[in-house]
Amino acid sequence: MAYQALYRKWRPQTFDDMVGQSAVTHTLKNAISNHKTSHAYLFTGPRGTGKTSAAKVFAKAINCPNQTNGEPCNECEICKGITNGTIGDVIEIDAASNNGVEEIRDIRDKARYAPTQAEYKIYIIDEVHMLSTGAFNALLKTLEEPPQKVIFILATTEPHKIPATIISRTQRFDFRRITSQEIIDRLAYILGQEGIEYEADALSVVARCANGGMRDALSLLDQMISFGDGKVTLEEAIQVSGSLTDDLMIDFVKDLQETKAEEALEKLQQLFKIGKEASRLVEEWLEFARDLLIAKQSGEAIGRSERFLQFKDEVEPEFLYRFVEALNQTQQEMRFTTKPTISLEVLTIKMAQPYTLTPRTSSGAPALPSSEEVQQLQQQIAQMQQQMNALLQGGAPQAQQAPKAQAPRPTRAAFKPNTTAIQKILTEATREDLLKVRDLWGDLLSCLNPQEQALLSQSTVNAAGPNGFVLGFAYDHLCDISETRPGFRELIQEHLERLGGYSGTFVAVTQHQWPQIRADFLQERKKNQEEEAVSIVTEEPAVEDSLTPEQQAFEQKVNDTIELFGEDIVQIEE
Incomplete structure (x- = not known):
């Protein structure tokens, strides 16, 4: 006998064989044994959860002459014929390939005839959501006035696509995912x-x-x-x-938590080299982080290794919350990009950055103040008591030496852009140079290694002139890296000159600093133009196209601004 796939060989033949759908099977068994079956059923749920198998078992049970407690015997000719597909009264239809009006009308016409071998004629329509609107209307008429001894079983993975008029005329059973x-x-x-x-x-x-x-x-x-x-x-x-082992995921997450960006990027590149897809990696990391959070609460993790159970005590919950949030955001971004690997590289760099966590006790409550903080508070209270006593006695309080303030913790300094260089670029900036650099940017990224691509993938060319351009980054540390990385500036300049003959270099700025720098430049330029306009009016008054000098200066300013930043960015307010 030819080999038979396991999912066919072990397909459920009774309701008790079905796994994870006890509510559905119990209801159907009671309906059959009590002779209270409906004329139409709707089975919904994810693929592979037993919808079609339940329909076949239902067809056997309701027609089996030897059924017991709603279960078929699987020994009679009716049960064997339905299992083998040789009983003509049980018709299984694929709505994906028979979705027209004529096919449903044919079903409606044949449903009028009484069953020939079994007691009930059963129509099993799989993927019923694929029917056309006309086919649904034809089916609706049959469900409104169902023939005797005919039962329709509709199965679908997308119940939201089925008209409400169809759903309301059926008994709906939702098949859940199996644990x-x-x-x-x-x-x-x-x-x-x-x-x-x-x-x-x-x-x-x-x-x-x-x-x-x-x-x-x-x-x-x-x-x-x-x-x-x-x-x-x-x-x-x-x-x-194609799954990842717990060891691989633990090593990667551990590098992120310990801010080892280079090691984490190397592990990510190794996963790409062995053929792991970016979307699959995100899904597995989400499941891994979820299992860690659940294990930290319950202490158990089904199907996880001993090292996983040890690692759950080492990782901070706050880190896992940030990791899950970043993964969800990256998953959304990957839907609209042609290079999902870059999104994962940016995620890796972002998660590997230092992050200050609020100290917590083991119970989750805020940490108690240290002895130094208690001593400082006691000194402040004593000082306030002395001042109150002095006021009550009518005298002036003596000046007390203020307690030494606790040394602040070192924090990352904000990036300071080279405003002089930016002002010079803006003075010479043109629309043509801006478009030229932006057009070359995609080709430039393809010439860089993964780390350099990850650094520049979130950058934006804000303005450009013949001798340089302003490059905006989302975070301060990315600006620091771009400015201090050895040979990086020269590398970008070399590629741009080779790709499009552009020899300018970049000046870094954060995106939240850029609007203020641009506004300061425009204000200074406006001031200079107004002074020039006043000088022209004083020395040699002239009238051009019936415009006042103020209007001419305003028009010139608008034209210069549009030339610099582009007509699609500038908005003119009266």
Whole structure:
């Protein structure tokens, strides 16, 4: 006999065989045993959770002459015929390929005829959300006036696409995602029945990759059995599924927490070299951070290693909160970029920056003040008591020596841009130079190594002249790196000259400093132009196009501003 895939061989044949859907199966069994079945059902839920299997079991149970407590016997001719697909009264239709009005009208016409072999005629319409609007309208008429001995079972993964008029005429059952532990138990049972050796950690990897779908878990398990010559091991499970080991993720997160950006970037590049996709990495890191947070609260982690349980006590919750938030933001940004690897490199650099955490006690309450702080407060209280006594006695309080202030903790100094160089660039800036540098920027990034790409990927060319351009960064430390990195400025200048003949160099500025610098430049330029206008009016009055000197100066200022920053940025307010 030809080999049969595990998900087909171990497809549930009774309601009790179904995993993780006890609420659904219990309700259907009671409805069948009490003869209170509906004429239409809607099964919704993620793929691989048992919707179509439940429909087939329901068709067998309601037609089985030997059914017991709502379960089919699987021994009679009716049950065997439905299992093999040879009973003509159970019709399974794929709505993705039969989604037209004519197909549904054909179903409606044939539904009028009584069943020939079974007691009930069952129509199982899979992926029903793929039906057209006309097909839904044709189906609606049948559901409004259903023929006797006919039951419709609609299955879908996207119930929001089904018209409300259809949903209201059915009994809806929501199939939930199957938990990892339920998948692990089912896989262990199947492997035991098949006589295949396995490692428990390997089944945990399969359960995580299945994402709540039993069919996906069995398909992946089938691959591992073929890959491992009949044995399932953790190493093979990781290799086949493309997952990351706990050790790899712990080492990476540990580098981020210890602000080792270079080591973290090296590990990230190694993951890219072995074929890991950026989107898959983000998903696995999110699951890893979630499991760490849950383990810190409950002390348990299903399917995780001993080192994982040790690491949960070393990592700070505040770091994990920031990590999850940054991963979610990066996941959104990656949807709109053609180079998702750059987004992950920027994330790595950002998370590896120093971050000051508020001290906390082990119970989570604010830390108690130190002895020095208590002593300082006592001195202040004593000083205030002396002043009050002096006031009550009518005398002036003696000057007390102020206690020495506690030395402030060193903080990162704000970046100071070279405003003189920026003013010079703005004086010579033109729209043509700005567009030229921006056009070359994409080609420039492709010439750099990953670390340099990550540094410049979040930068913006704000203004440009023939001899230089203003480069804006989101953070102060990025400006510091760009200005102090040996040979970096010369490298950028060399690439720009080679790519487009532009020989200017850059001056760094943070994006929150740039608006003020630009405003100061415009104000100074406006002042100079007004002085020139007054001088011209005093020495040689002239009238041009019926404009006053003030209006001419204003028009000139507007033209110069548009020439410098572009018409799409400048807004004129009367």
